[in-house]
Amino acid sequence: MNTEKLKLGEFSMLLASDLDDGRSVYLNGKKLDSPSKEPIFIKTLSYVNAYYRLQQTHPETHMYAEDGQQYDIVFKTPHTIQDLTAKRCVYQDIAIQSYGMLGRTPDFIDSGIPAFAAHTKFLGCNKYANFSSNADSYCARIKQSDVFVSHALQNPQIDRSKELHEVTKGATGMKASKVTNEGIYVSGAKMVNTLAPLSNELLIFNTPTLAPGDEDYALAFWLPINSDGLSIICRKPFNRPDHSEFDYPLSNAFDEIDAYIIFEDVFIPWSDVFVFQDVEKSNQFFTESGLFQHTTLQDQARGSVKLEFVTSLAIELAQRLGVDKYLNVQEMLGNLTANLELVRGALVNSELTGSMDDRGVFGPNLQPLLAIRAQLPKMYELALTTIQKLGAGSMMGVPDGRDFDGKLGHVLDEMMSSTLMSAEYRAKLLNLSWDVSGESFGQRQLMYEYYHGGDPVRIRAQHYHSEDLHIGDAMLKRILK
Ligand SMILES: Cc1cc2nc3c(=O)[nH]c(=O)nc-3n(C[C@H](O)[C@H](O)[C@H](O)COP(=O)(O)OP(=O)(O)OC[C@H]3O[C@@H](n4cnc5c(N)ncnc54)[C@H](O)[C@@H]3O)c2cc1C
Known part of the structure; x- marks a missing residue:
């Protein structure tokens, strides 16, 4: 821009x-x-x-x-x-x-x-x-x-058993290849940067995982997306150019393109550098800057919307296929609506129990937000498997959109219509259900929910370490005394 x-x-x-x-x-x-x-x-x-x-x-x-x-x-x-x-x-x-x-x-x-x-x-x-x-x-x-900033923090999975500086082959991060009075030249790679090809500039930093000895990798800076030496290599797209949005309503509508980012002696002027060869500052960057706390609220708010979308889709599917009257199906749907309510509640809780920091910025309480991050991958996956269980064989029997316009179109219209929905609506609903739950687009979205905010295994472990349980602990103490 x-x-x-x-x-x-x-x-x-x-x-x-x-x-x-x-x-x-x-x-x-x-x-x-x-x-x-x-x-x-x-x-x-x-x-x-x-x-x-x-x-x-x-x-x-x-x-x-x-x-x-x-x-x-x-x-x-x-x-x-x-x-x-x-x-x-x-x-x-x-x-x-x-x-x-x-x-x-x-x-x-x-x-x-x-x-x-x-x-x-x-x-x-x-x-x-x-x-x-x-x-x-x-x-x-x-x-x-108000330009569009994309970010890359995760270093490539070259060899996770070693610290960055112990890895001898491959780009396991990014380091300064040359230092001058004007700035630094950086080389290396970042593993995945979502939407990078459409952004105006990148914010580059590390997760708080660097160890002593990783000084060369301990950098944070920003750069324009058209910087010399910066290459953005998109993953293979999921769209189906030979089909319409009728067939693939999400895959063919947009793609949050992820990309592998390569730096080859990219010049960063000193004015654009935030951390230079400092492991402690690099590890502090995401949290001490407030970026983690405040982007986490945006992230979970967005996650709640996505969970609501797939919950509505599962319910619509059950109702239009006439299976919502069965108690077992209602229980499946109730699991989804209950999860959604828990997420909504945790969002509000994070605001109500937020606090003012030492610089006068009111921030959300991270524990409810990280509770969402810990559980949303499971909730989202449950919604997708519910959609698959409800759509069942129907999703596999949807003709190509062009068949509805072809010779058999009127037959399909008649045979696939019900008192609950028209043939066209059925095809659209089932196509959406498959796109969300089965197609590459949908599977990438599931991966996104699992991993984009960090490894949920470690998020859950950290959640337990940080939880305020003083009332529970006091009760325990009383009864075990
Ligand atoms: C769709 C998608 C979009 C993404 N977009 C972005 C983006 O825009 N910007 C960005 O910076 N990143 C992005 N990411 C990357 C994301 O930040 C990472 O995937 C996430 O932090 C997990 O790290 P990892 O993939 O390196 O996996 P790892 O951390 O290597 O974990 C892989 C497996 O090994 C285990 N493991 C590895 N190391 C340890 C350890 N030390 N202790 C315990 N267990 C361990 C984990 O439990 C896990 O099972 C995206 C990821 C996805 C899937």
Whole structure:
């Protein structure tokens, strides 16, 4: 995106032509001369743009005024429970546009920017740069330009049995290949960066897993997506160009393209560096910046929308197939609605039991949010298997959309209609059910729920370590005394 054209208070939008800014994107084995000509990119872009469209259609909830300027409300520093709730409702609004299936829309990183802006001191400085000031300028610029920032933190799974610096072959992260007075040159790779090909810039950092000796890998910085030496290699797309959206209503509508990112001597000026060869700062970056706490609220709010979508789909399927009158089916559906209520409740709980930090930023309580992150993968999987169990053989018997327009069309219309739904509605409902639960698109969405926020096994283990059980412990003490 040409940030020149963005003026404070004006609405922005990601334009297809912005994708042709010299970024190096590989798709289906080829380097794209003109990414703006890729149909799946353009379709996906229109869903990502929902973030910007809602600023225009619903400014009363999506925008706020500060110092005489209008900003997206995701950039508002929360000071109260109500501030957090208002922001959470906006994250859900945005997620609704893509049925919760676009996880890394612009509001993800943006949601953490106000907290980051208040927590830059810990970054300190070195002889080349003041990292705290760099972060101050970064946060101010992102808020003003409202560009789309994508992030990459996870290092490639080259050999997880070793620390990064012990791995001798392959790119197990990214390190500075050269250091000058002007900046650093970085080389290496990040494992997966969702929506990177459509973004304006990347925020690069590590998870808090670096060990002493990993100094070379201990970096955090931002860079434009069209930086020289940066290559974005998209995973194989899931769309079916030979079919319509009737057949594949999600796979053919958009794809939250994941990509492997390669850095080959990419120059990063000192002004854009936040952490340099400092394991402690690298490990602190996600949490001390407030990015983790505040993006987690956005993430779970988005997850709740996706869970609601598949819950509604399962219920619609049961009702239209006439199986909802059976007690066992009602129990299956009740499991889904109960899970949804638990997630909704945990979101509200995280806001109600949130607290003010030392910089005056009101943040959500992480324990309820991490409880969602710990359990949502199971809840989402249960919803998908419920859809498969209810759709049963029906999902496998849906003709190609073109058959409905062909010679047998009128026969299909007659034979596949019921008093509960028309043949066309049946095909659409079952196609959606299969796309969500069985197709590559749906399976990737399941993987996304499982892993995108970290390894759920370790999240659950950490949850137990952090839970406040003082009442339970006091009761136990009393009875066991
Ligand atoms: C669809 C999708 C989109 C994603 N998008 C992004 C993105 O935009 N940006 C980004 O940065 N990342 C992204 N990720 C990556 C995500 O952050 C990681 O997948 C996640 O953090 C898990 O890490 P991993 O894949 O390296 O698995 P690992 O951490 O290597 O885990 C693999 C398995 O080994 C076990 N294991 C490994 N190491 C240990 C250990 N030390 N202790 C105990 N068990 C261990 C785990 O329990 C697990 O079963 C995405 C992932 C997916 C699936």
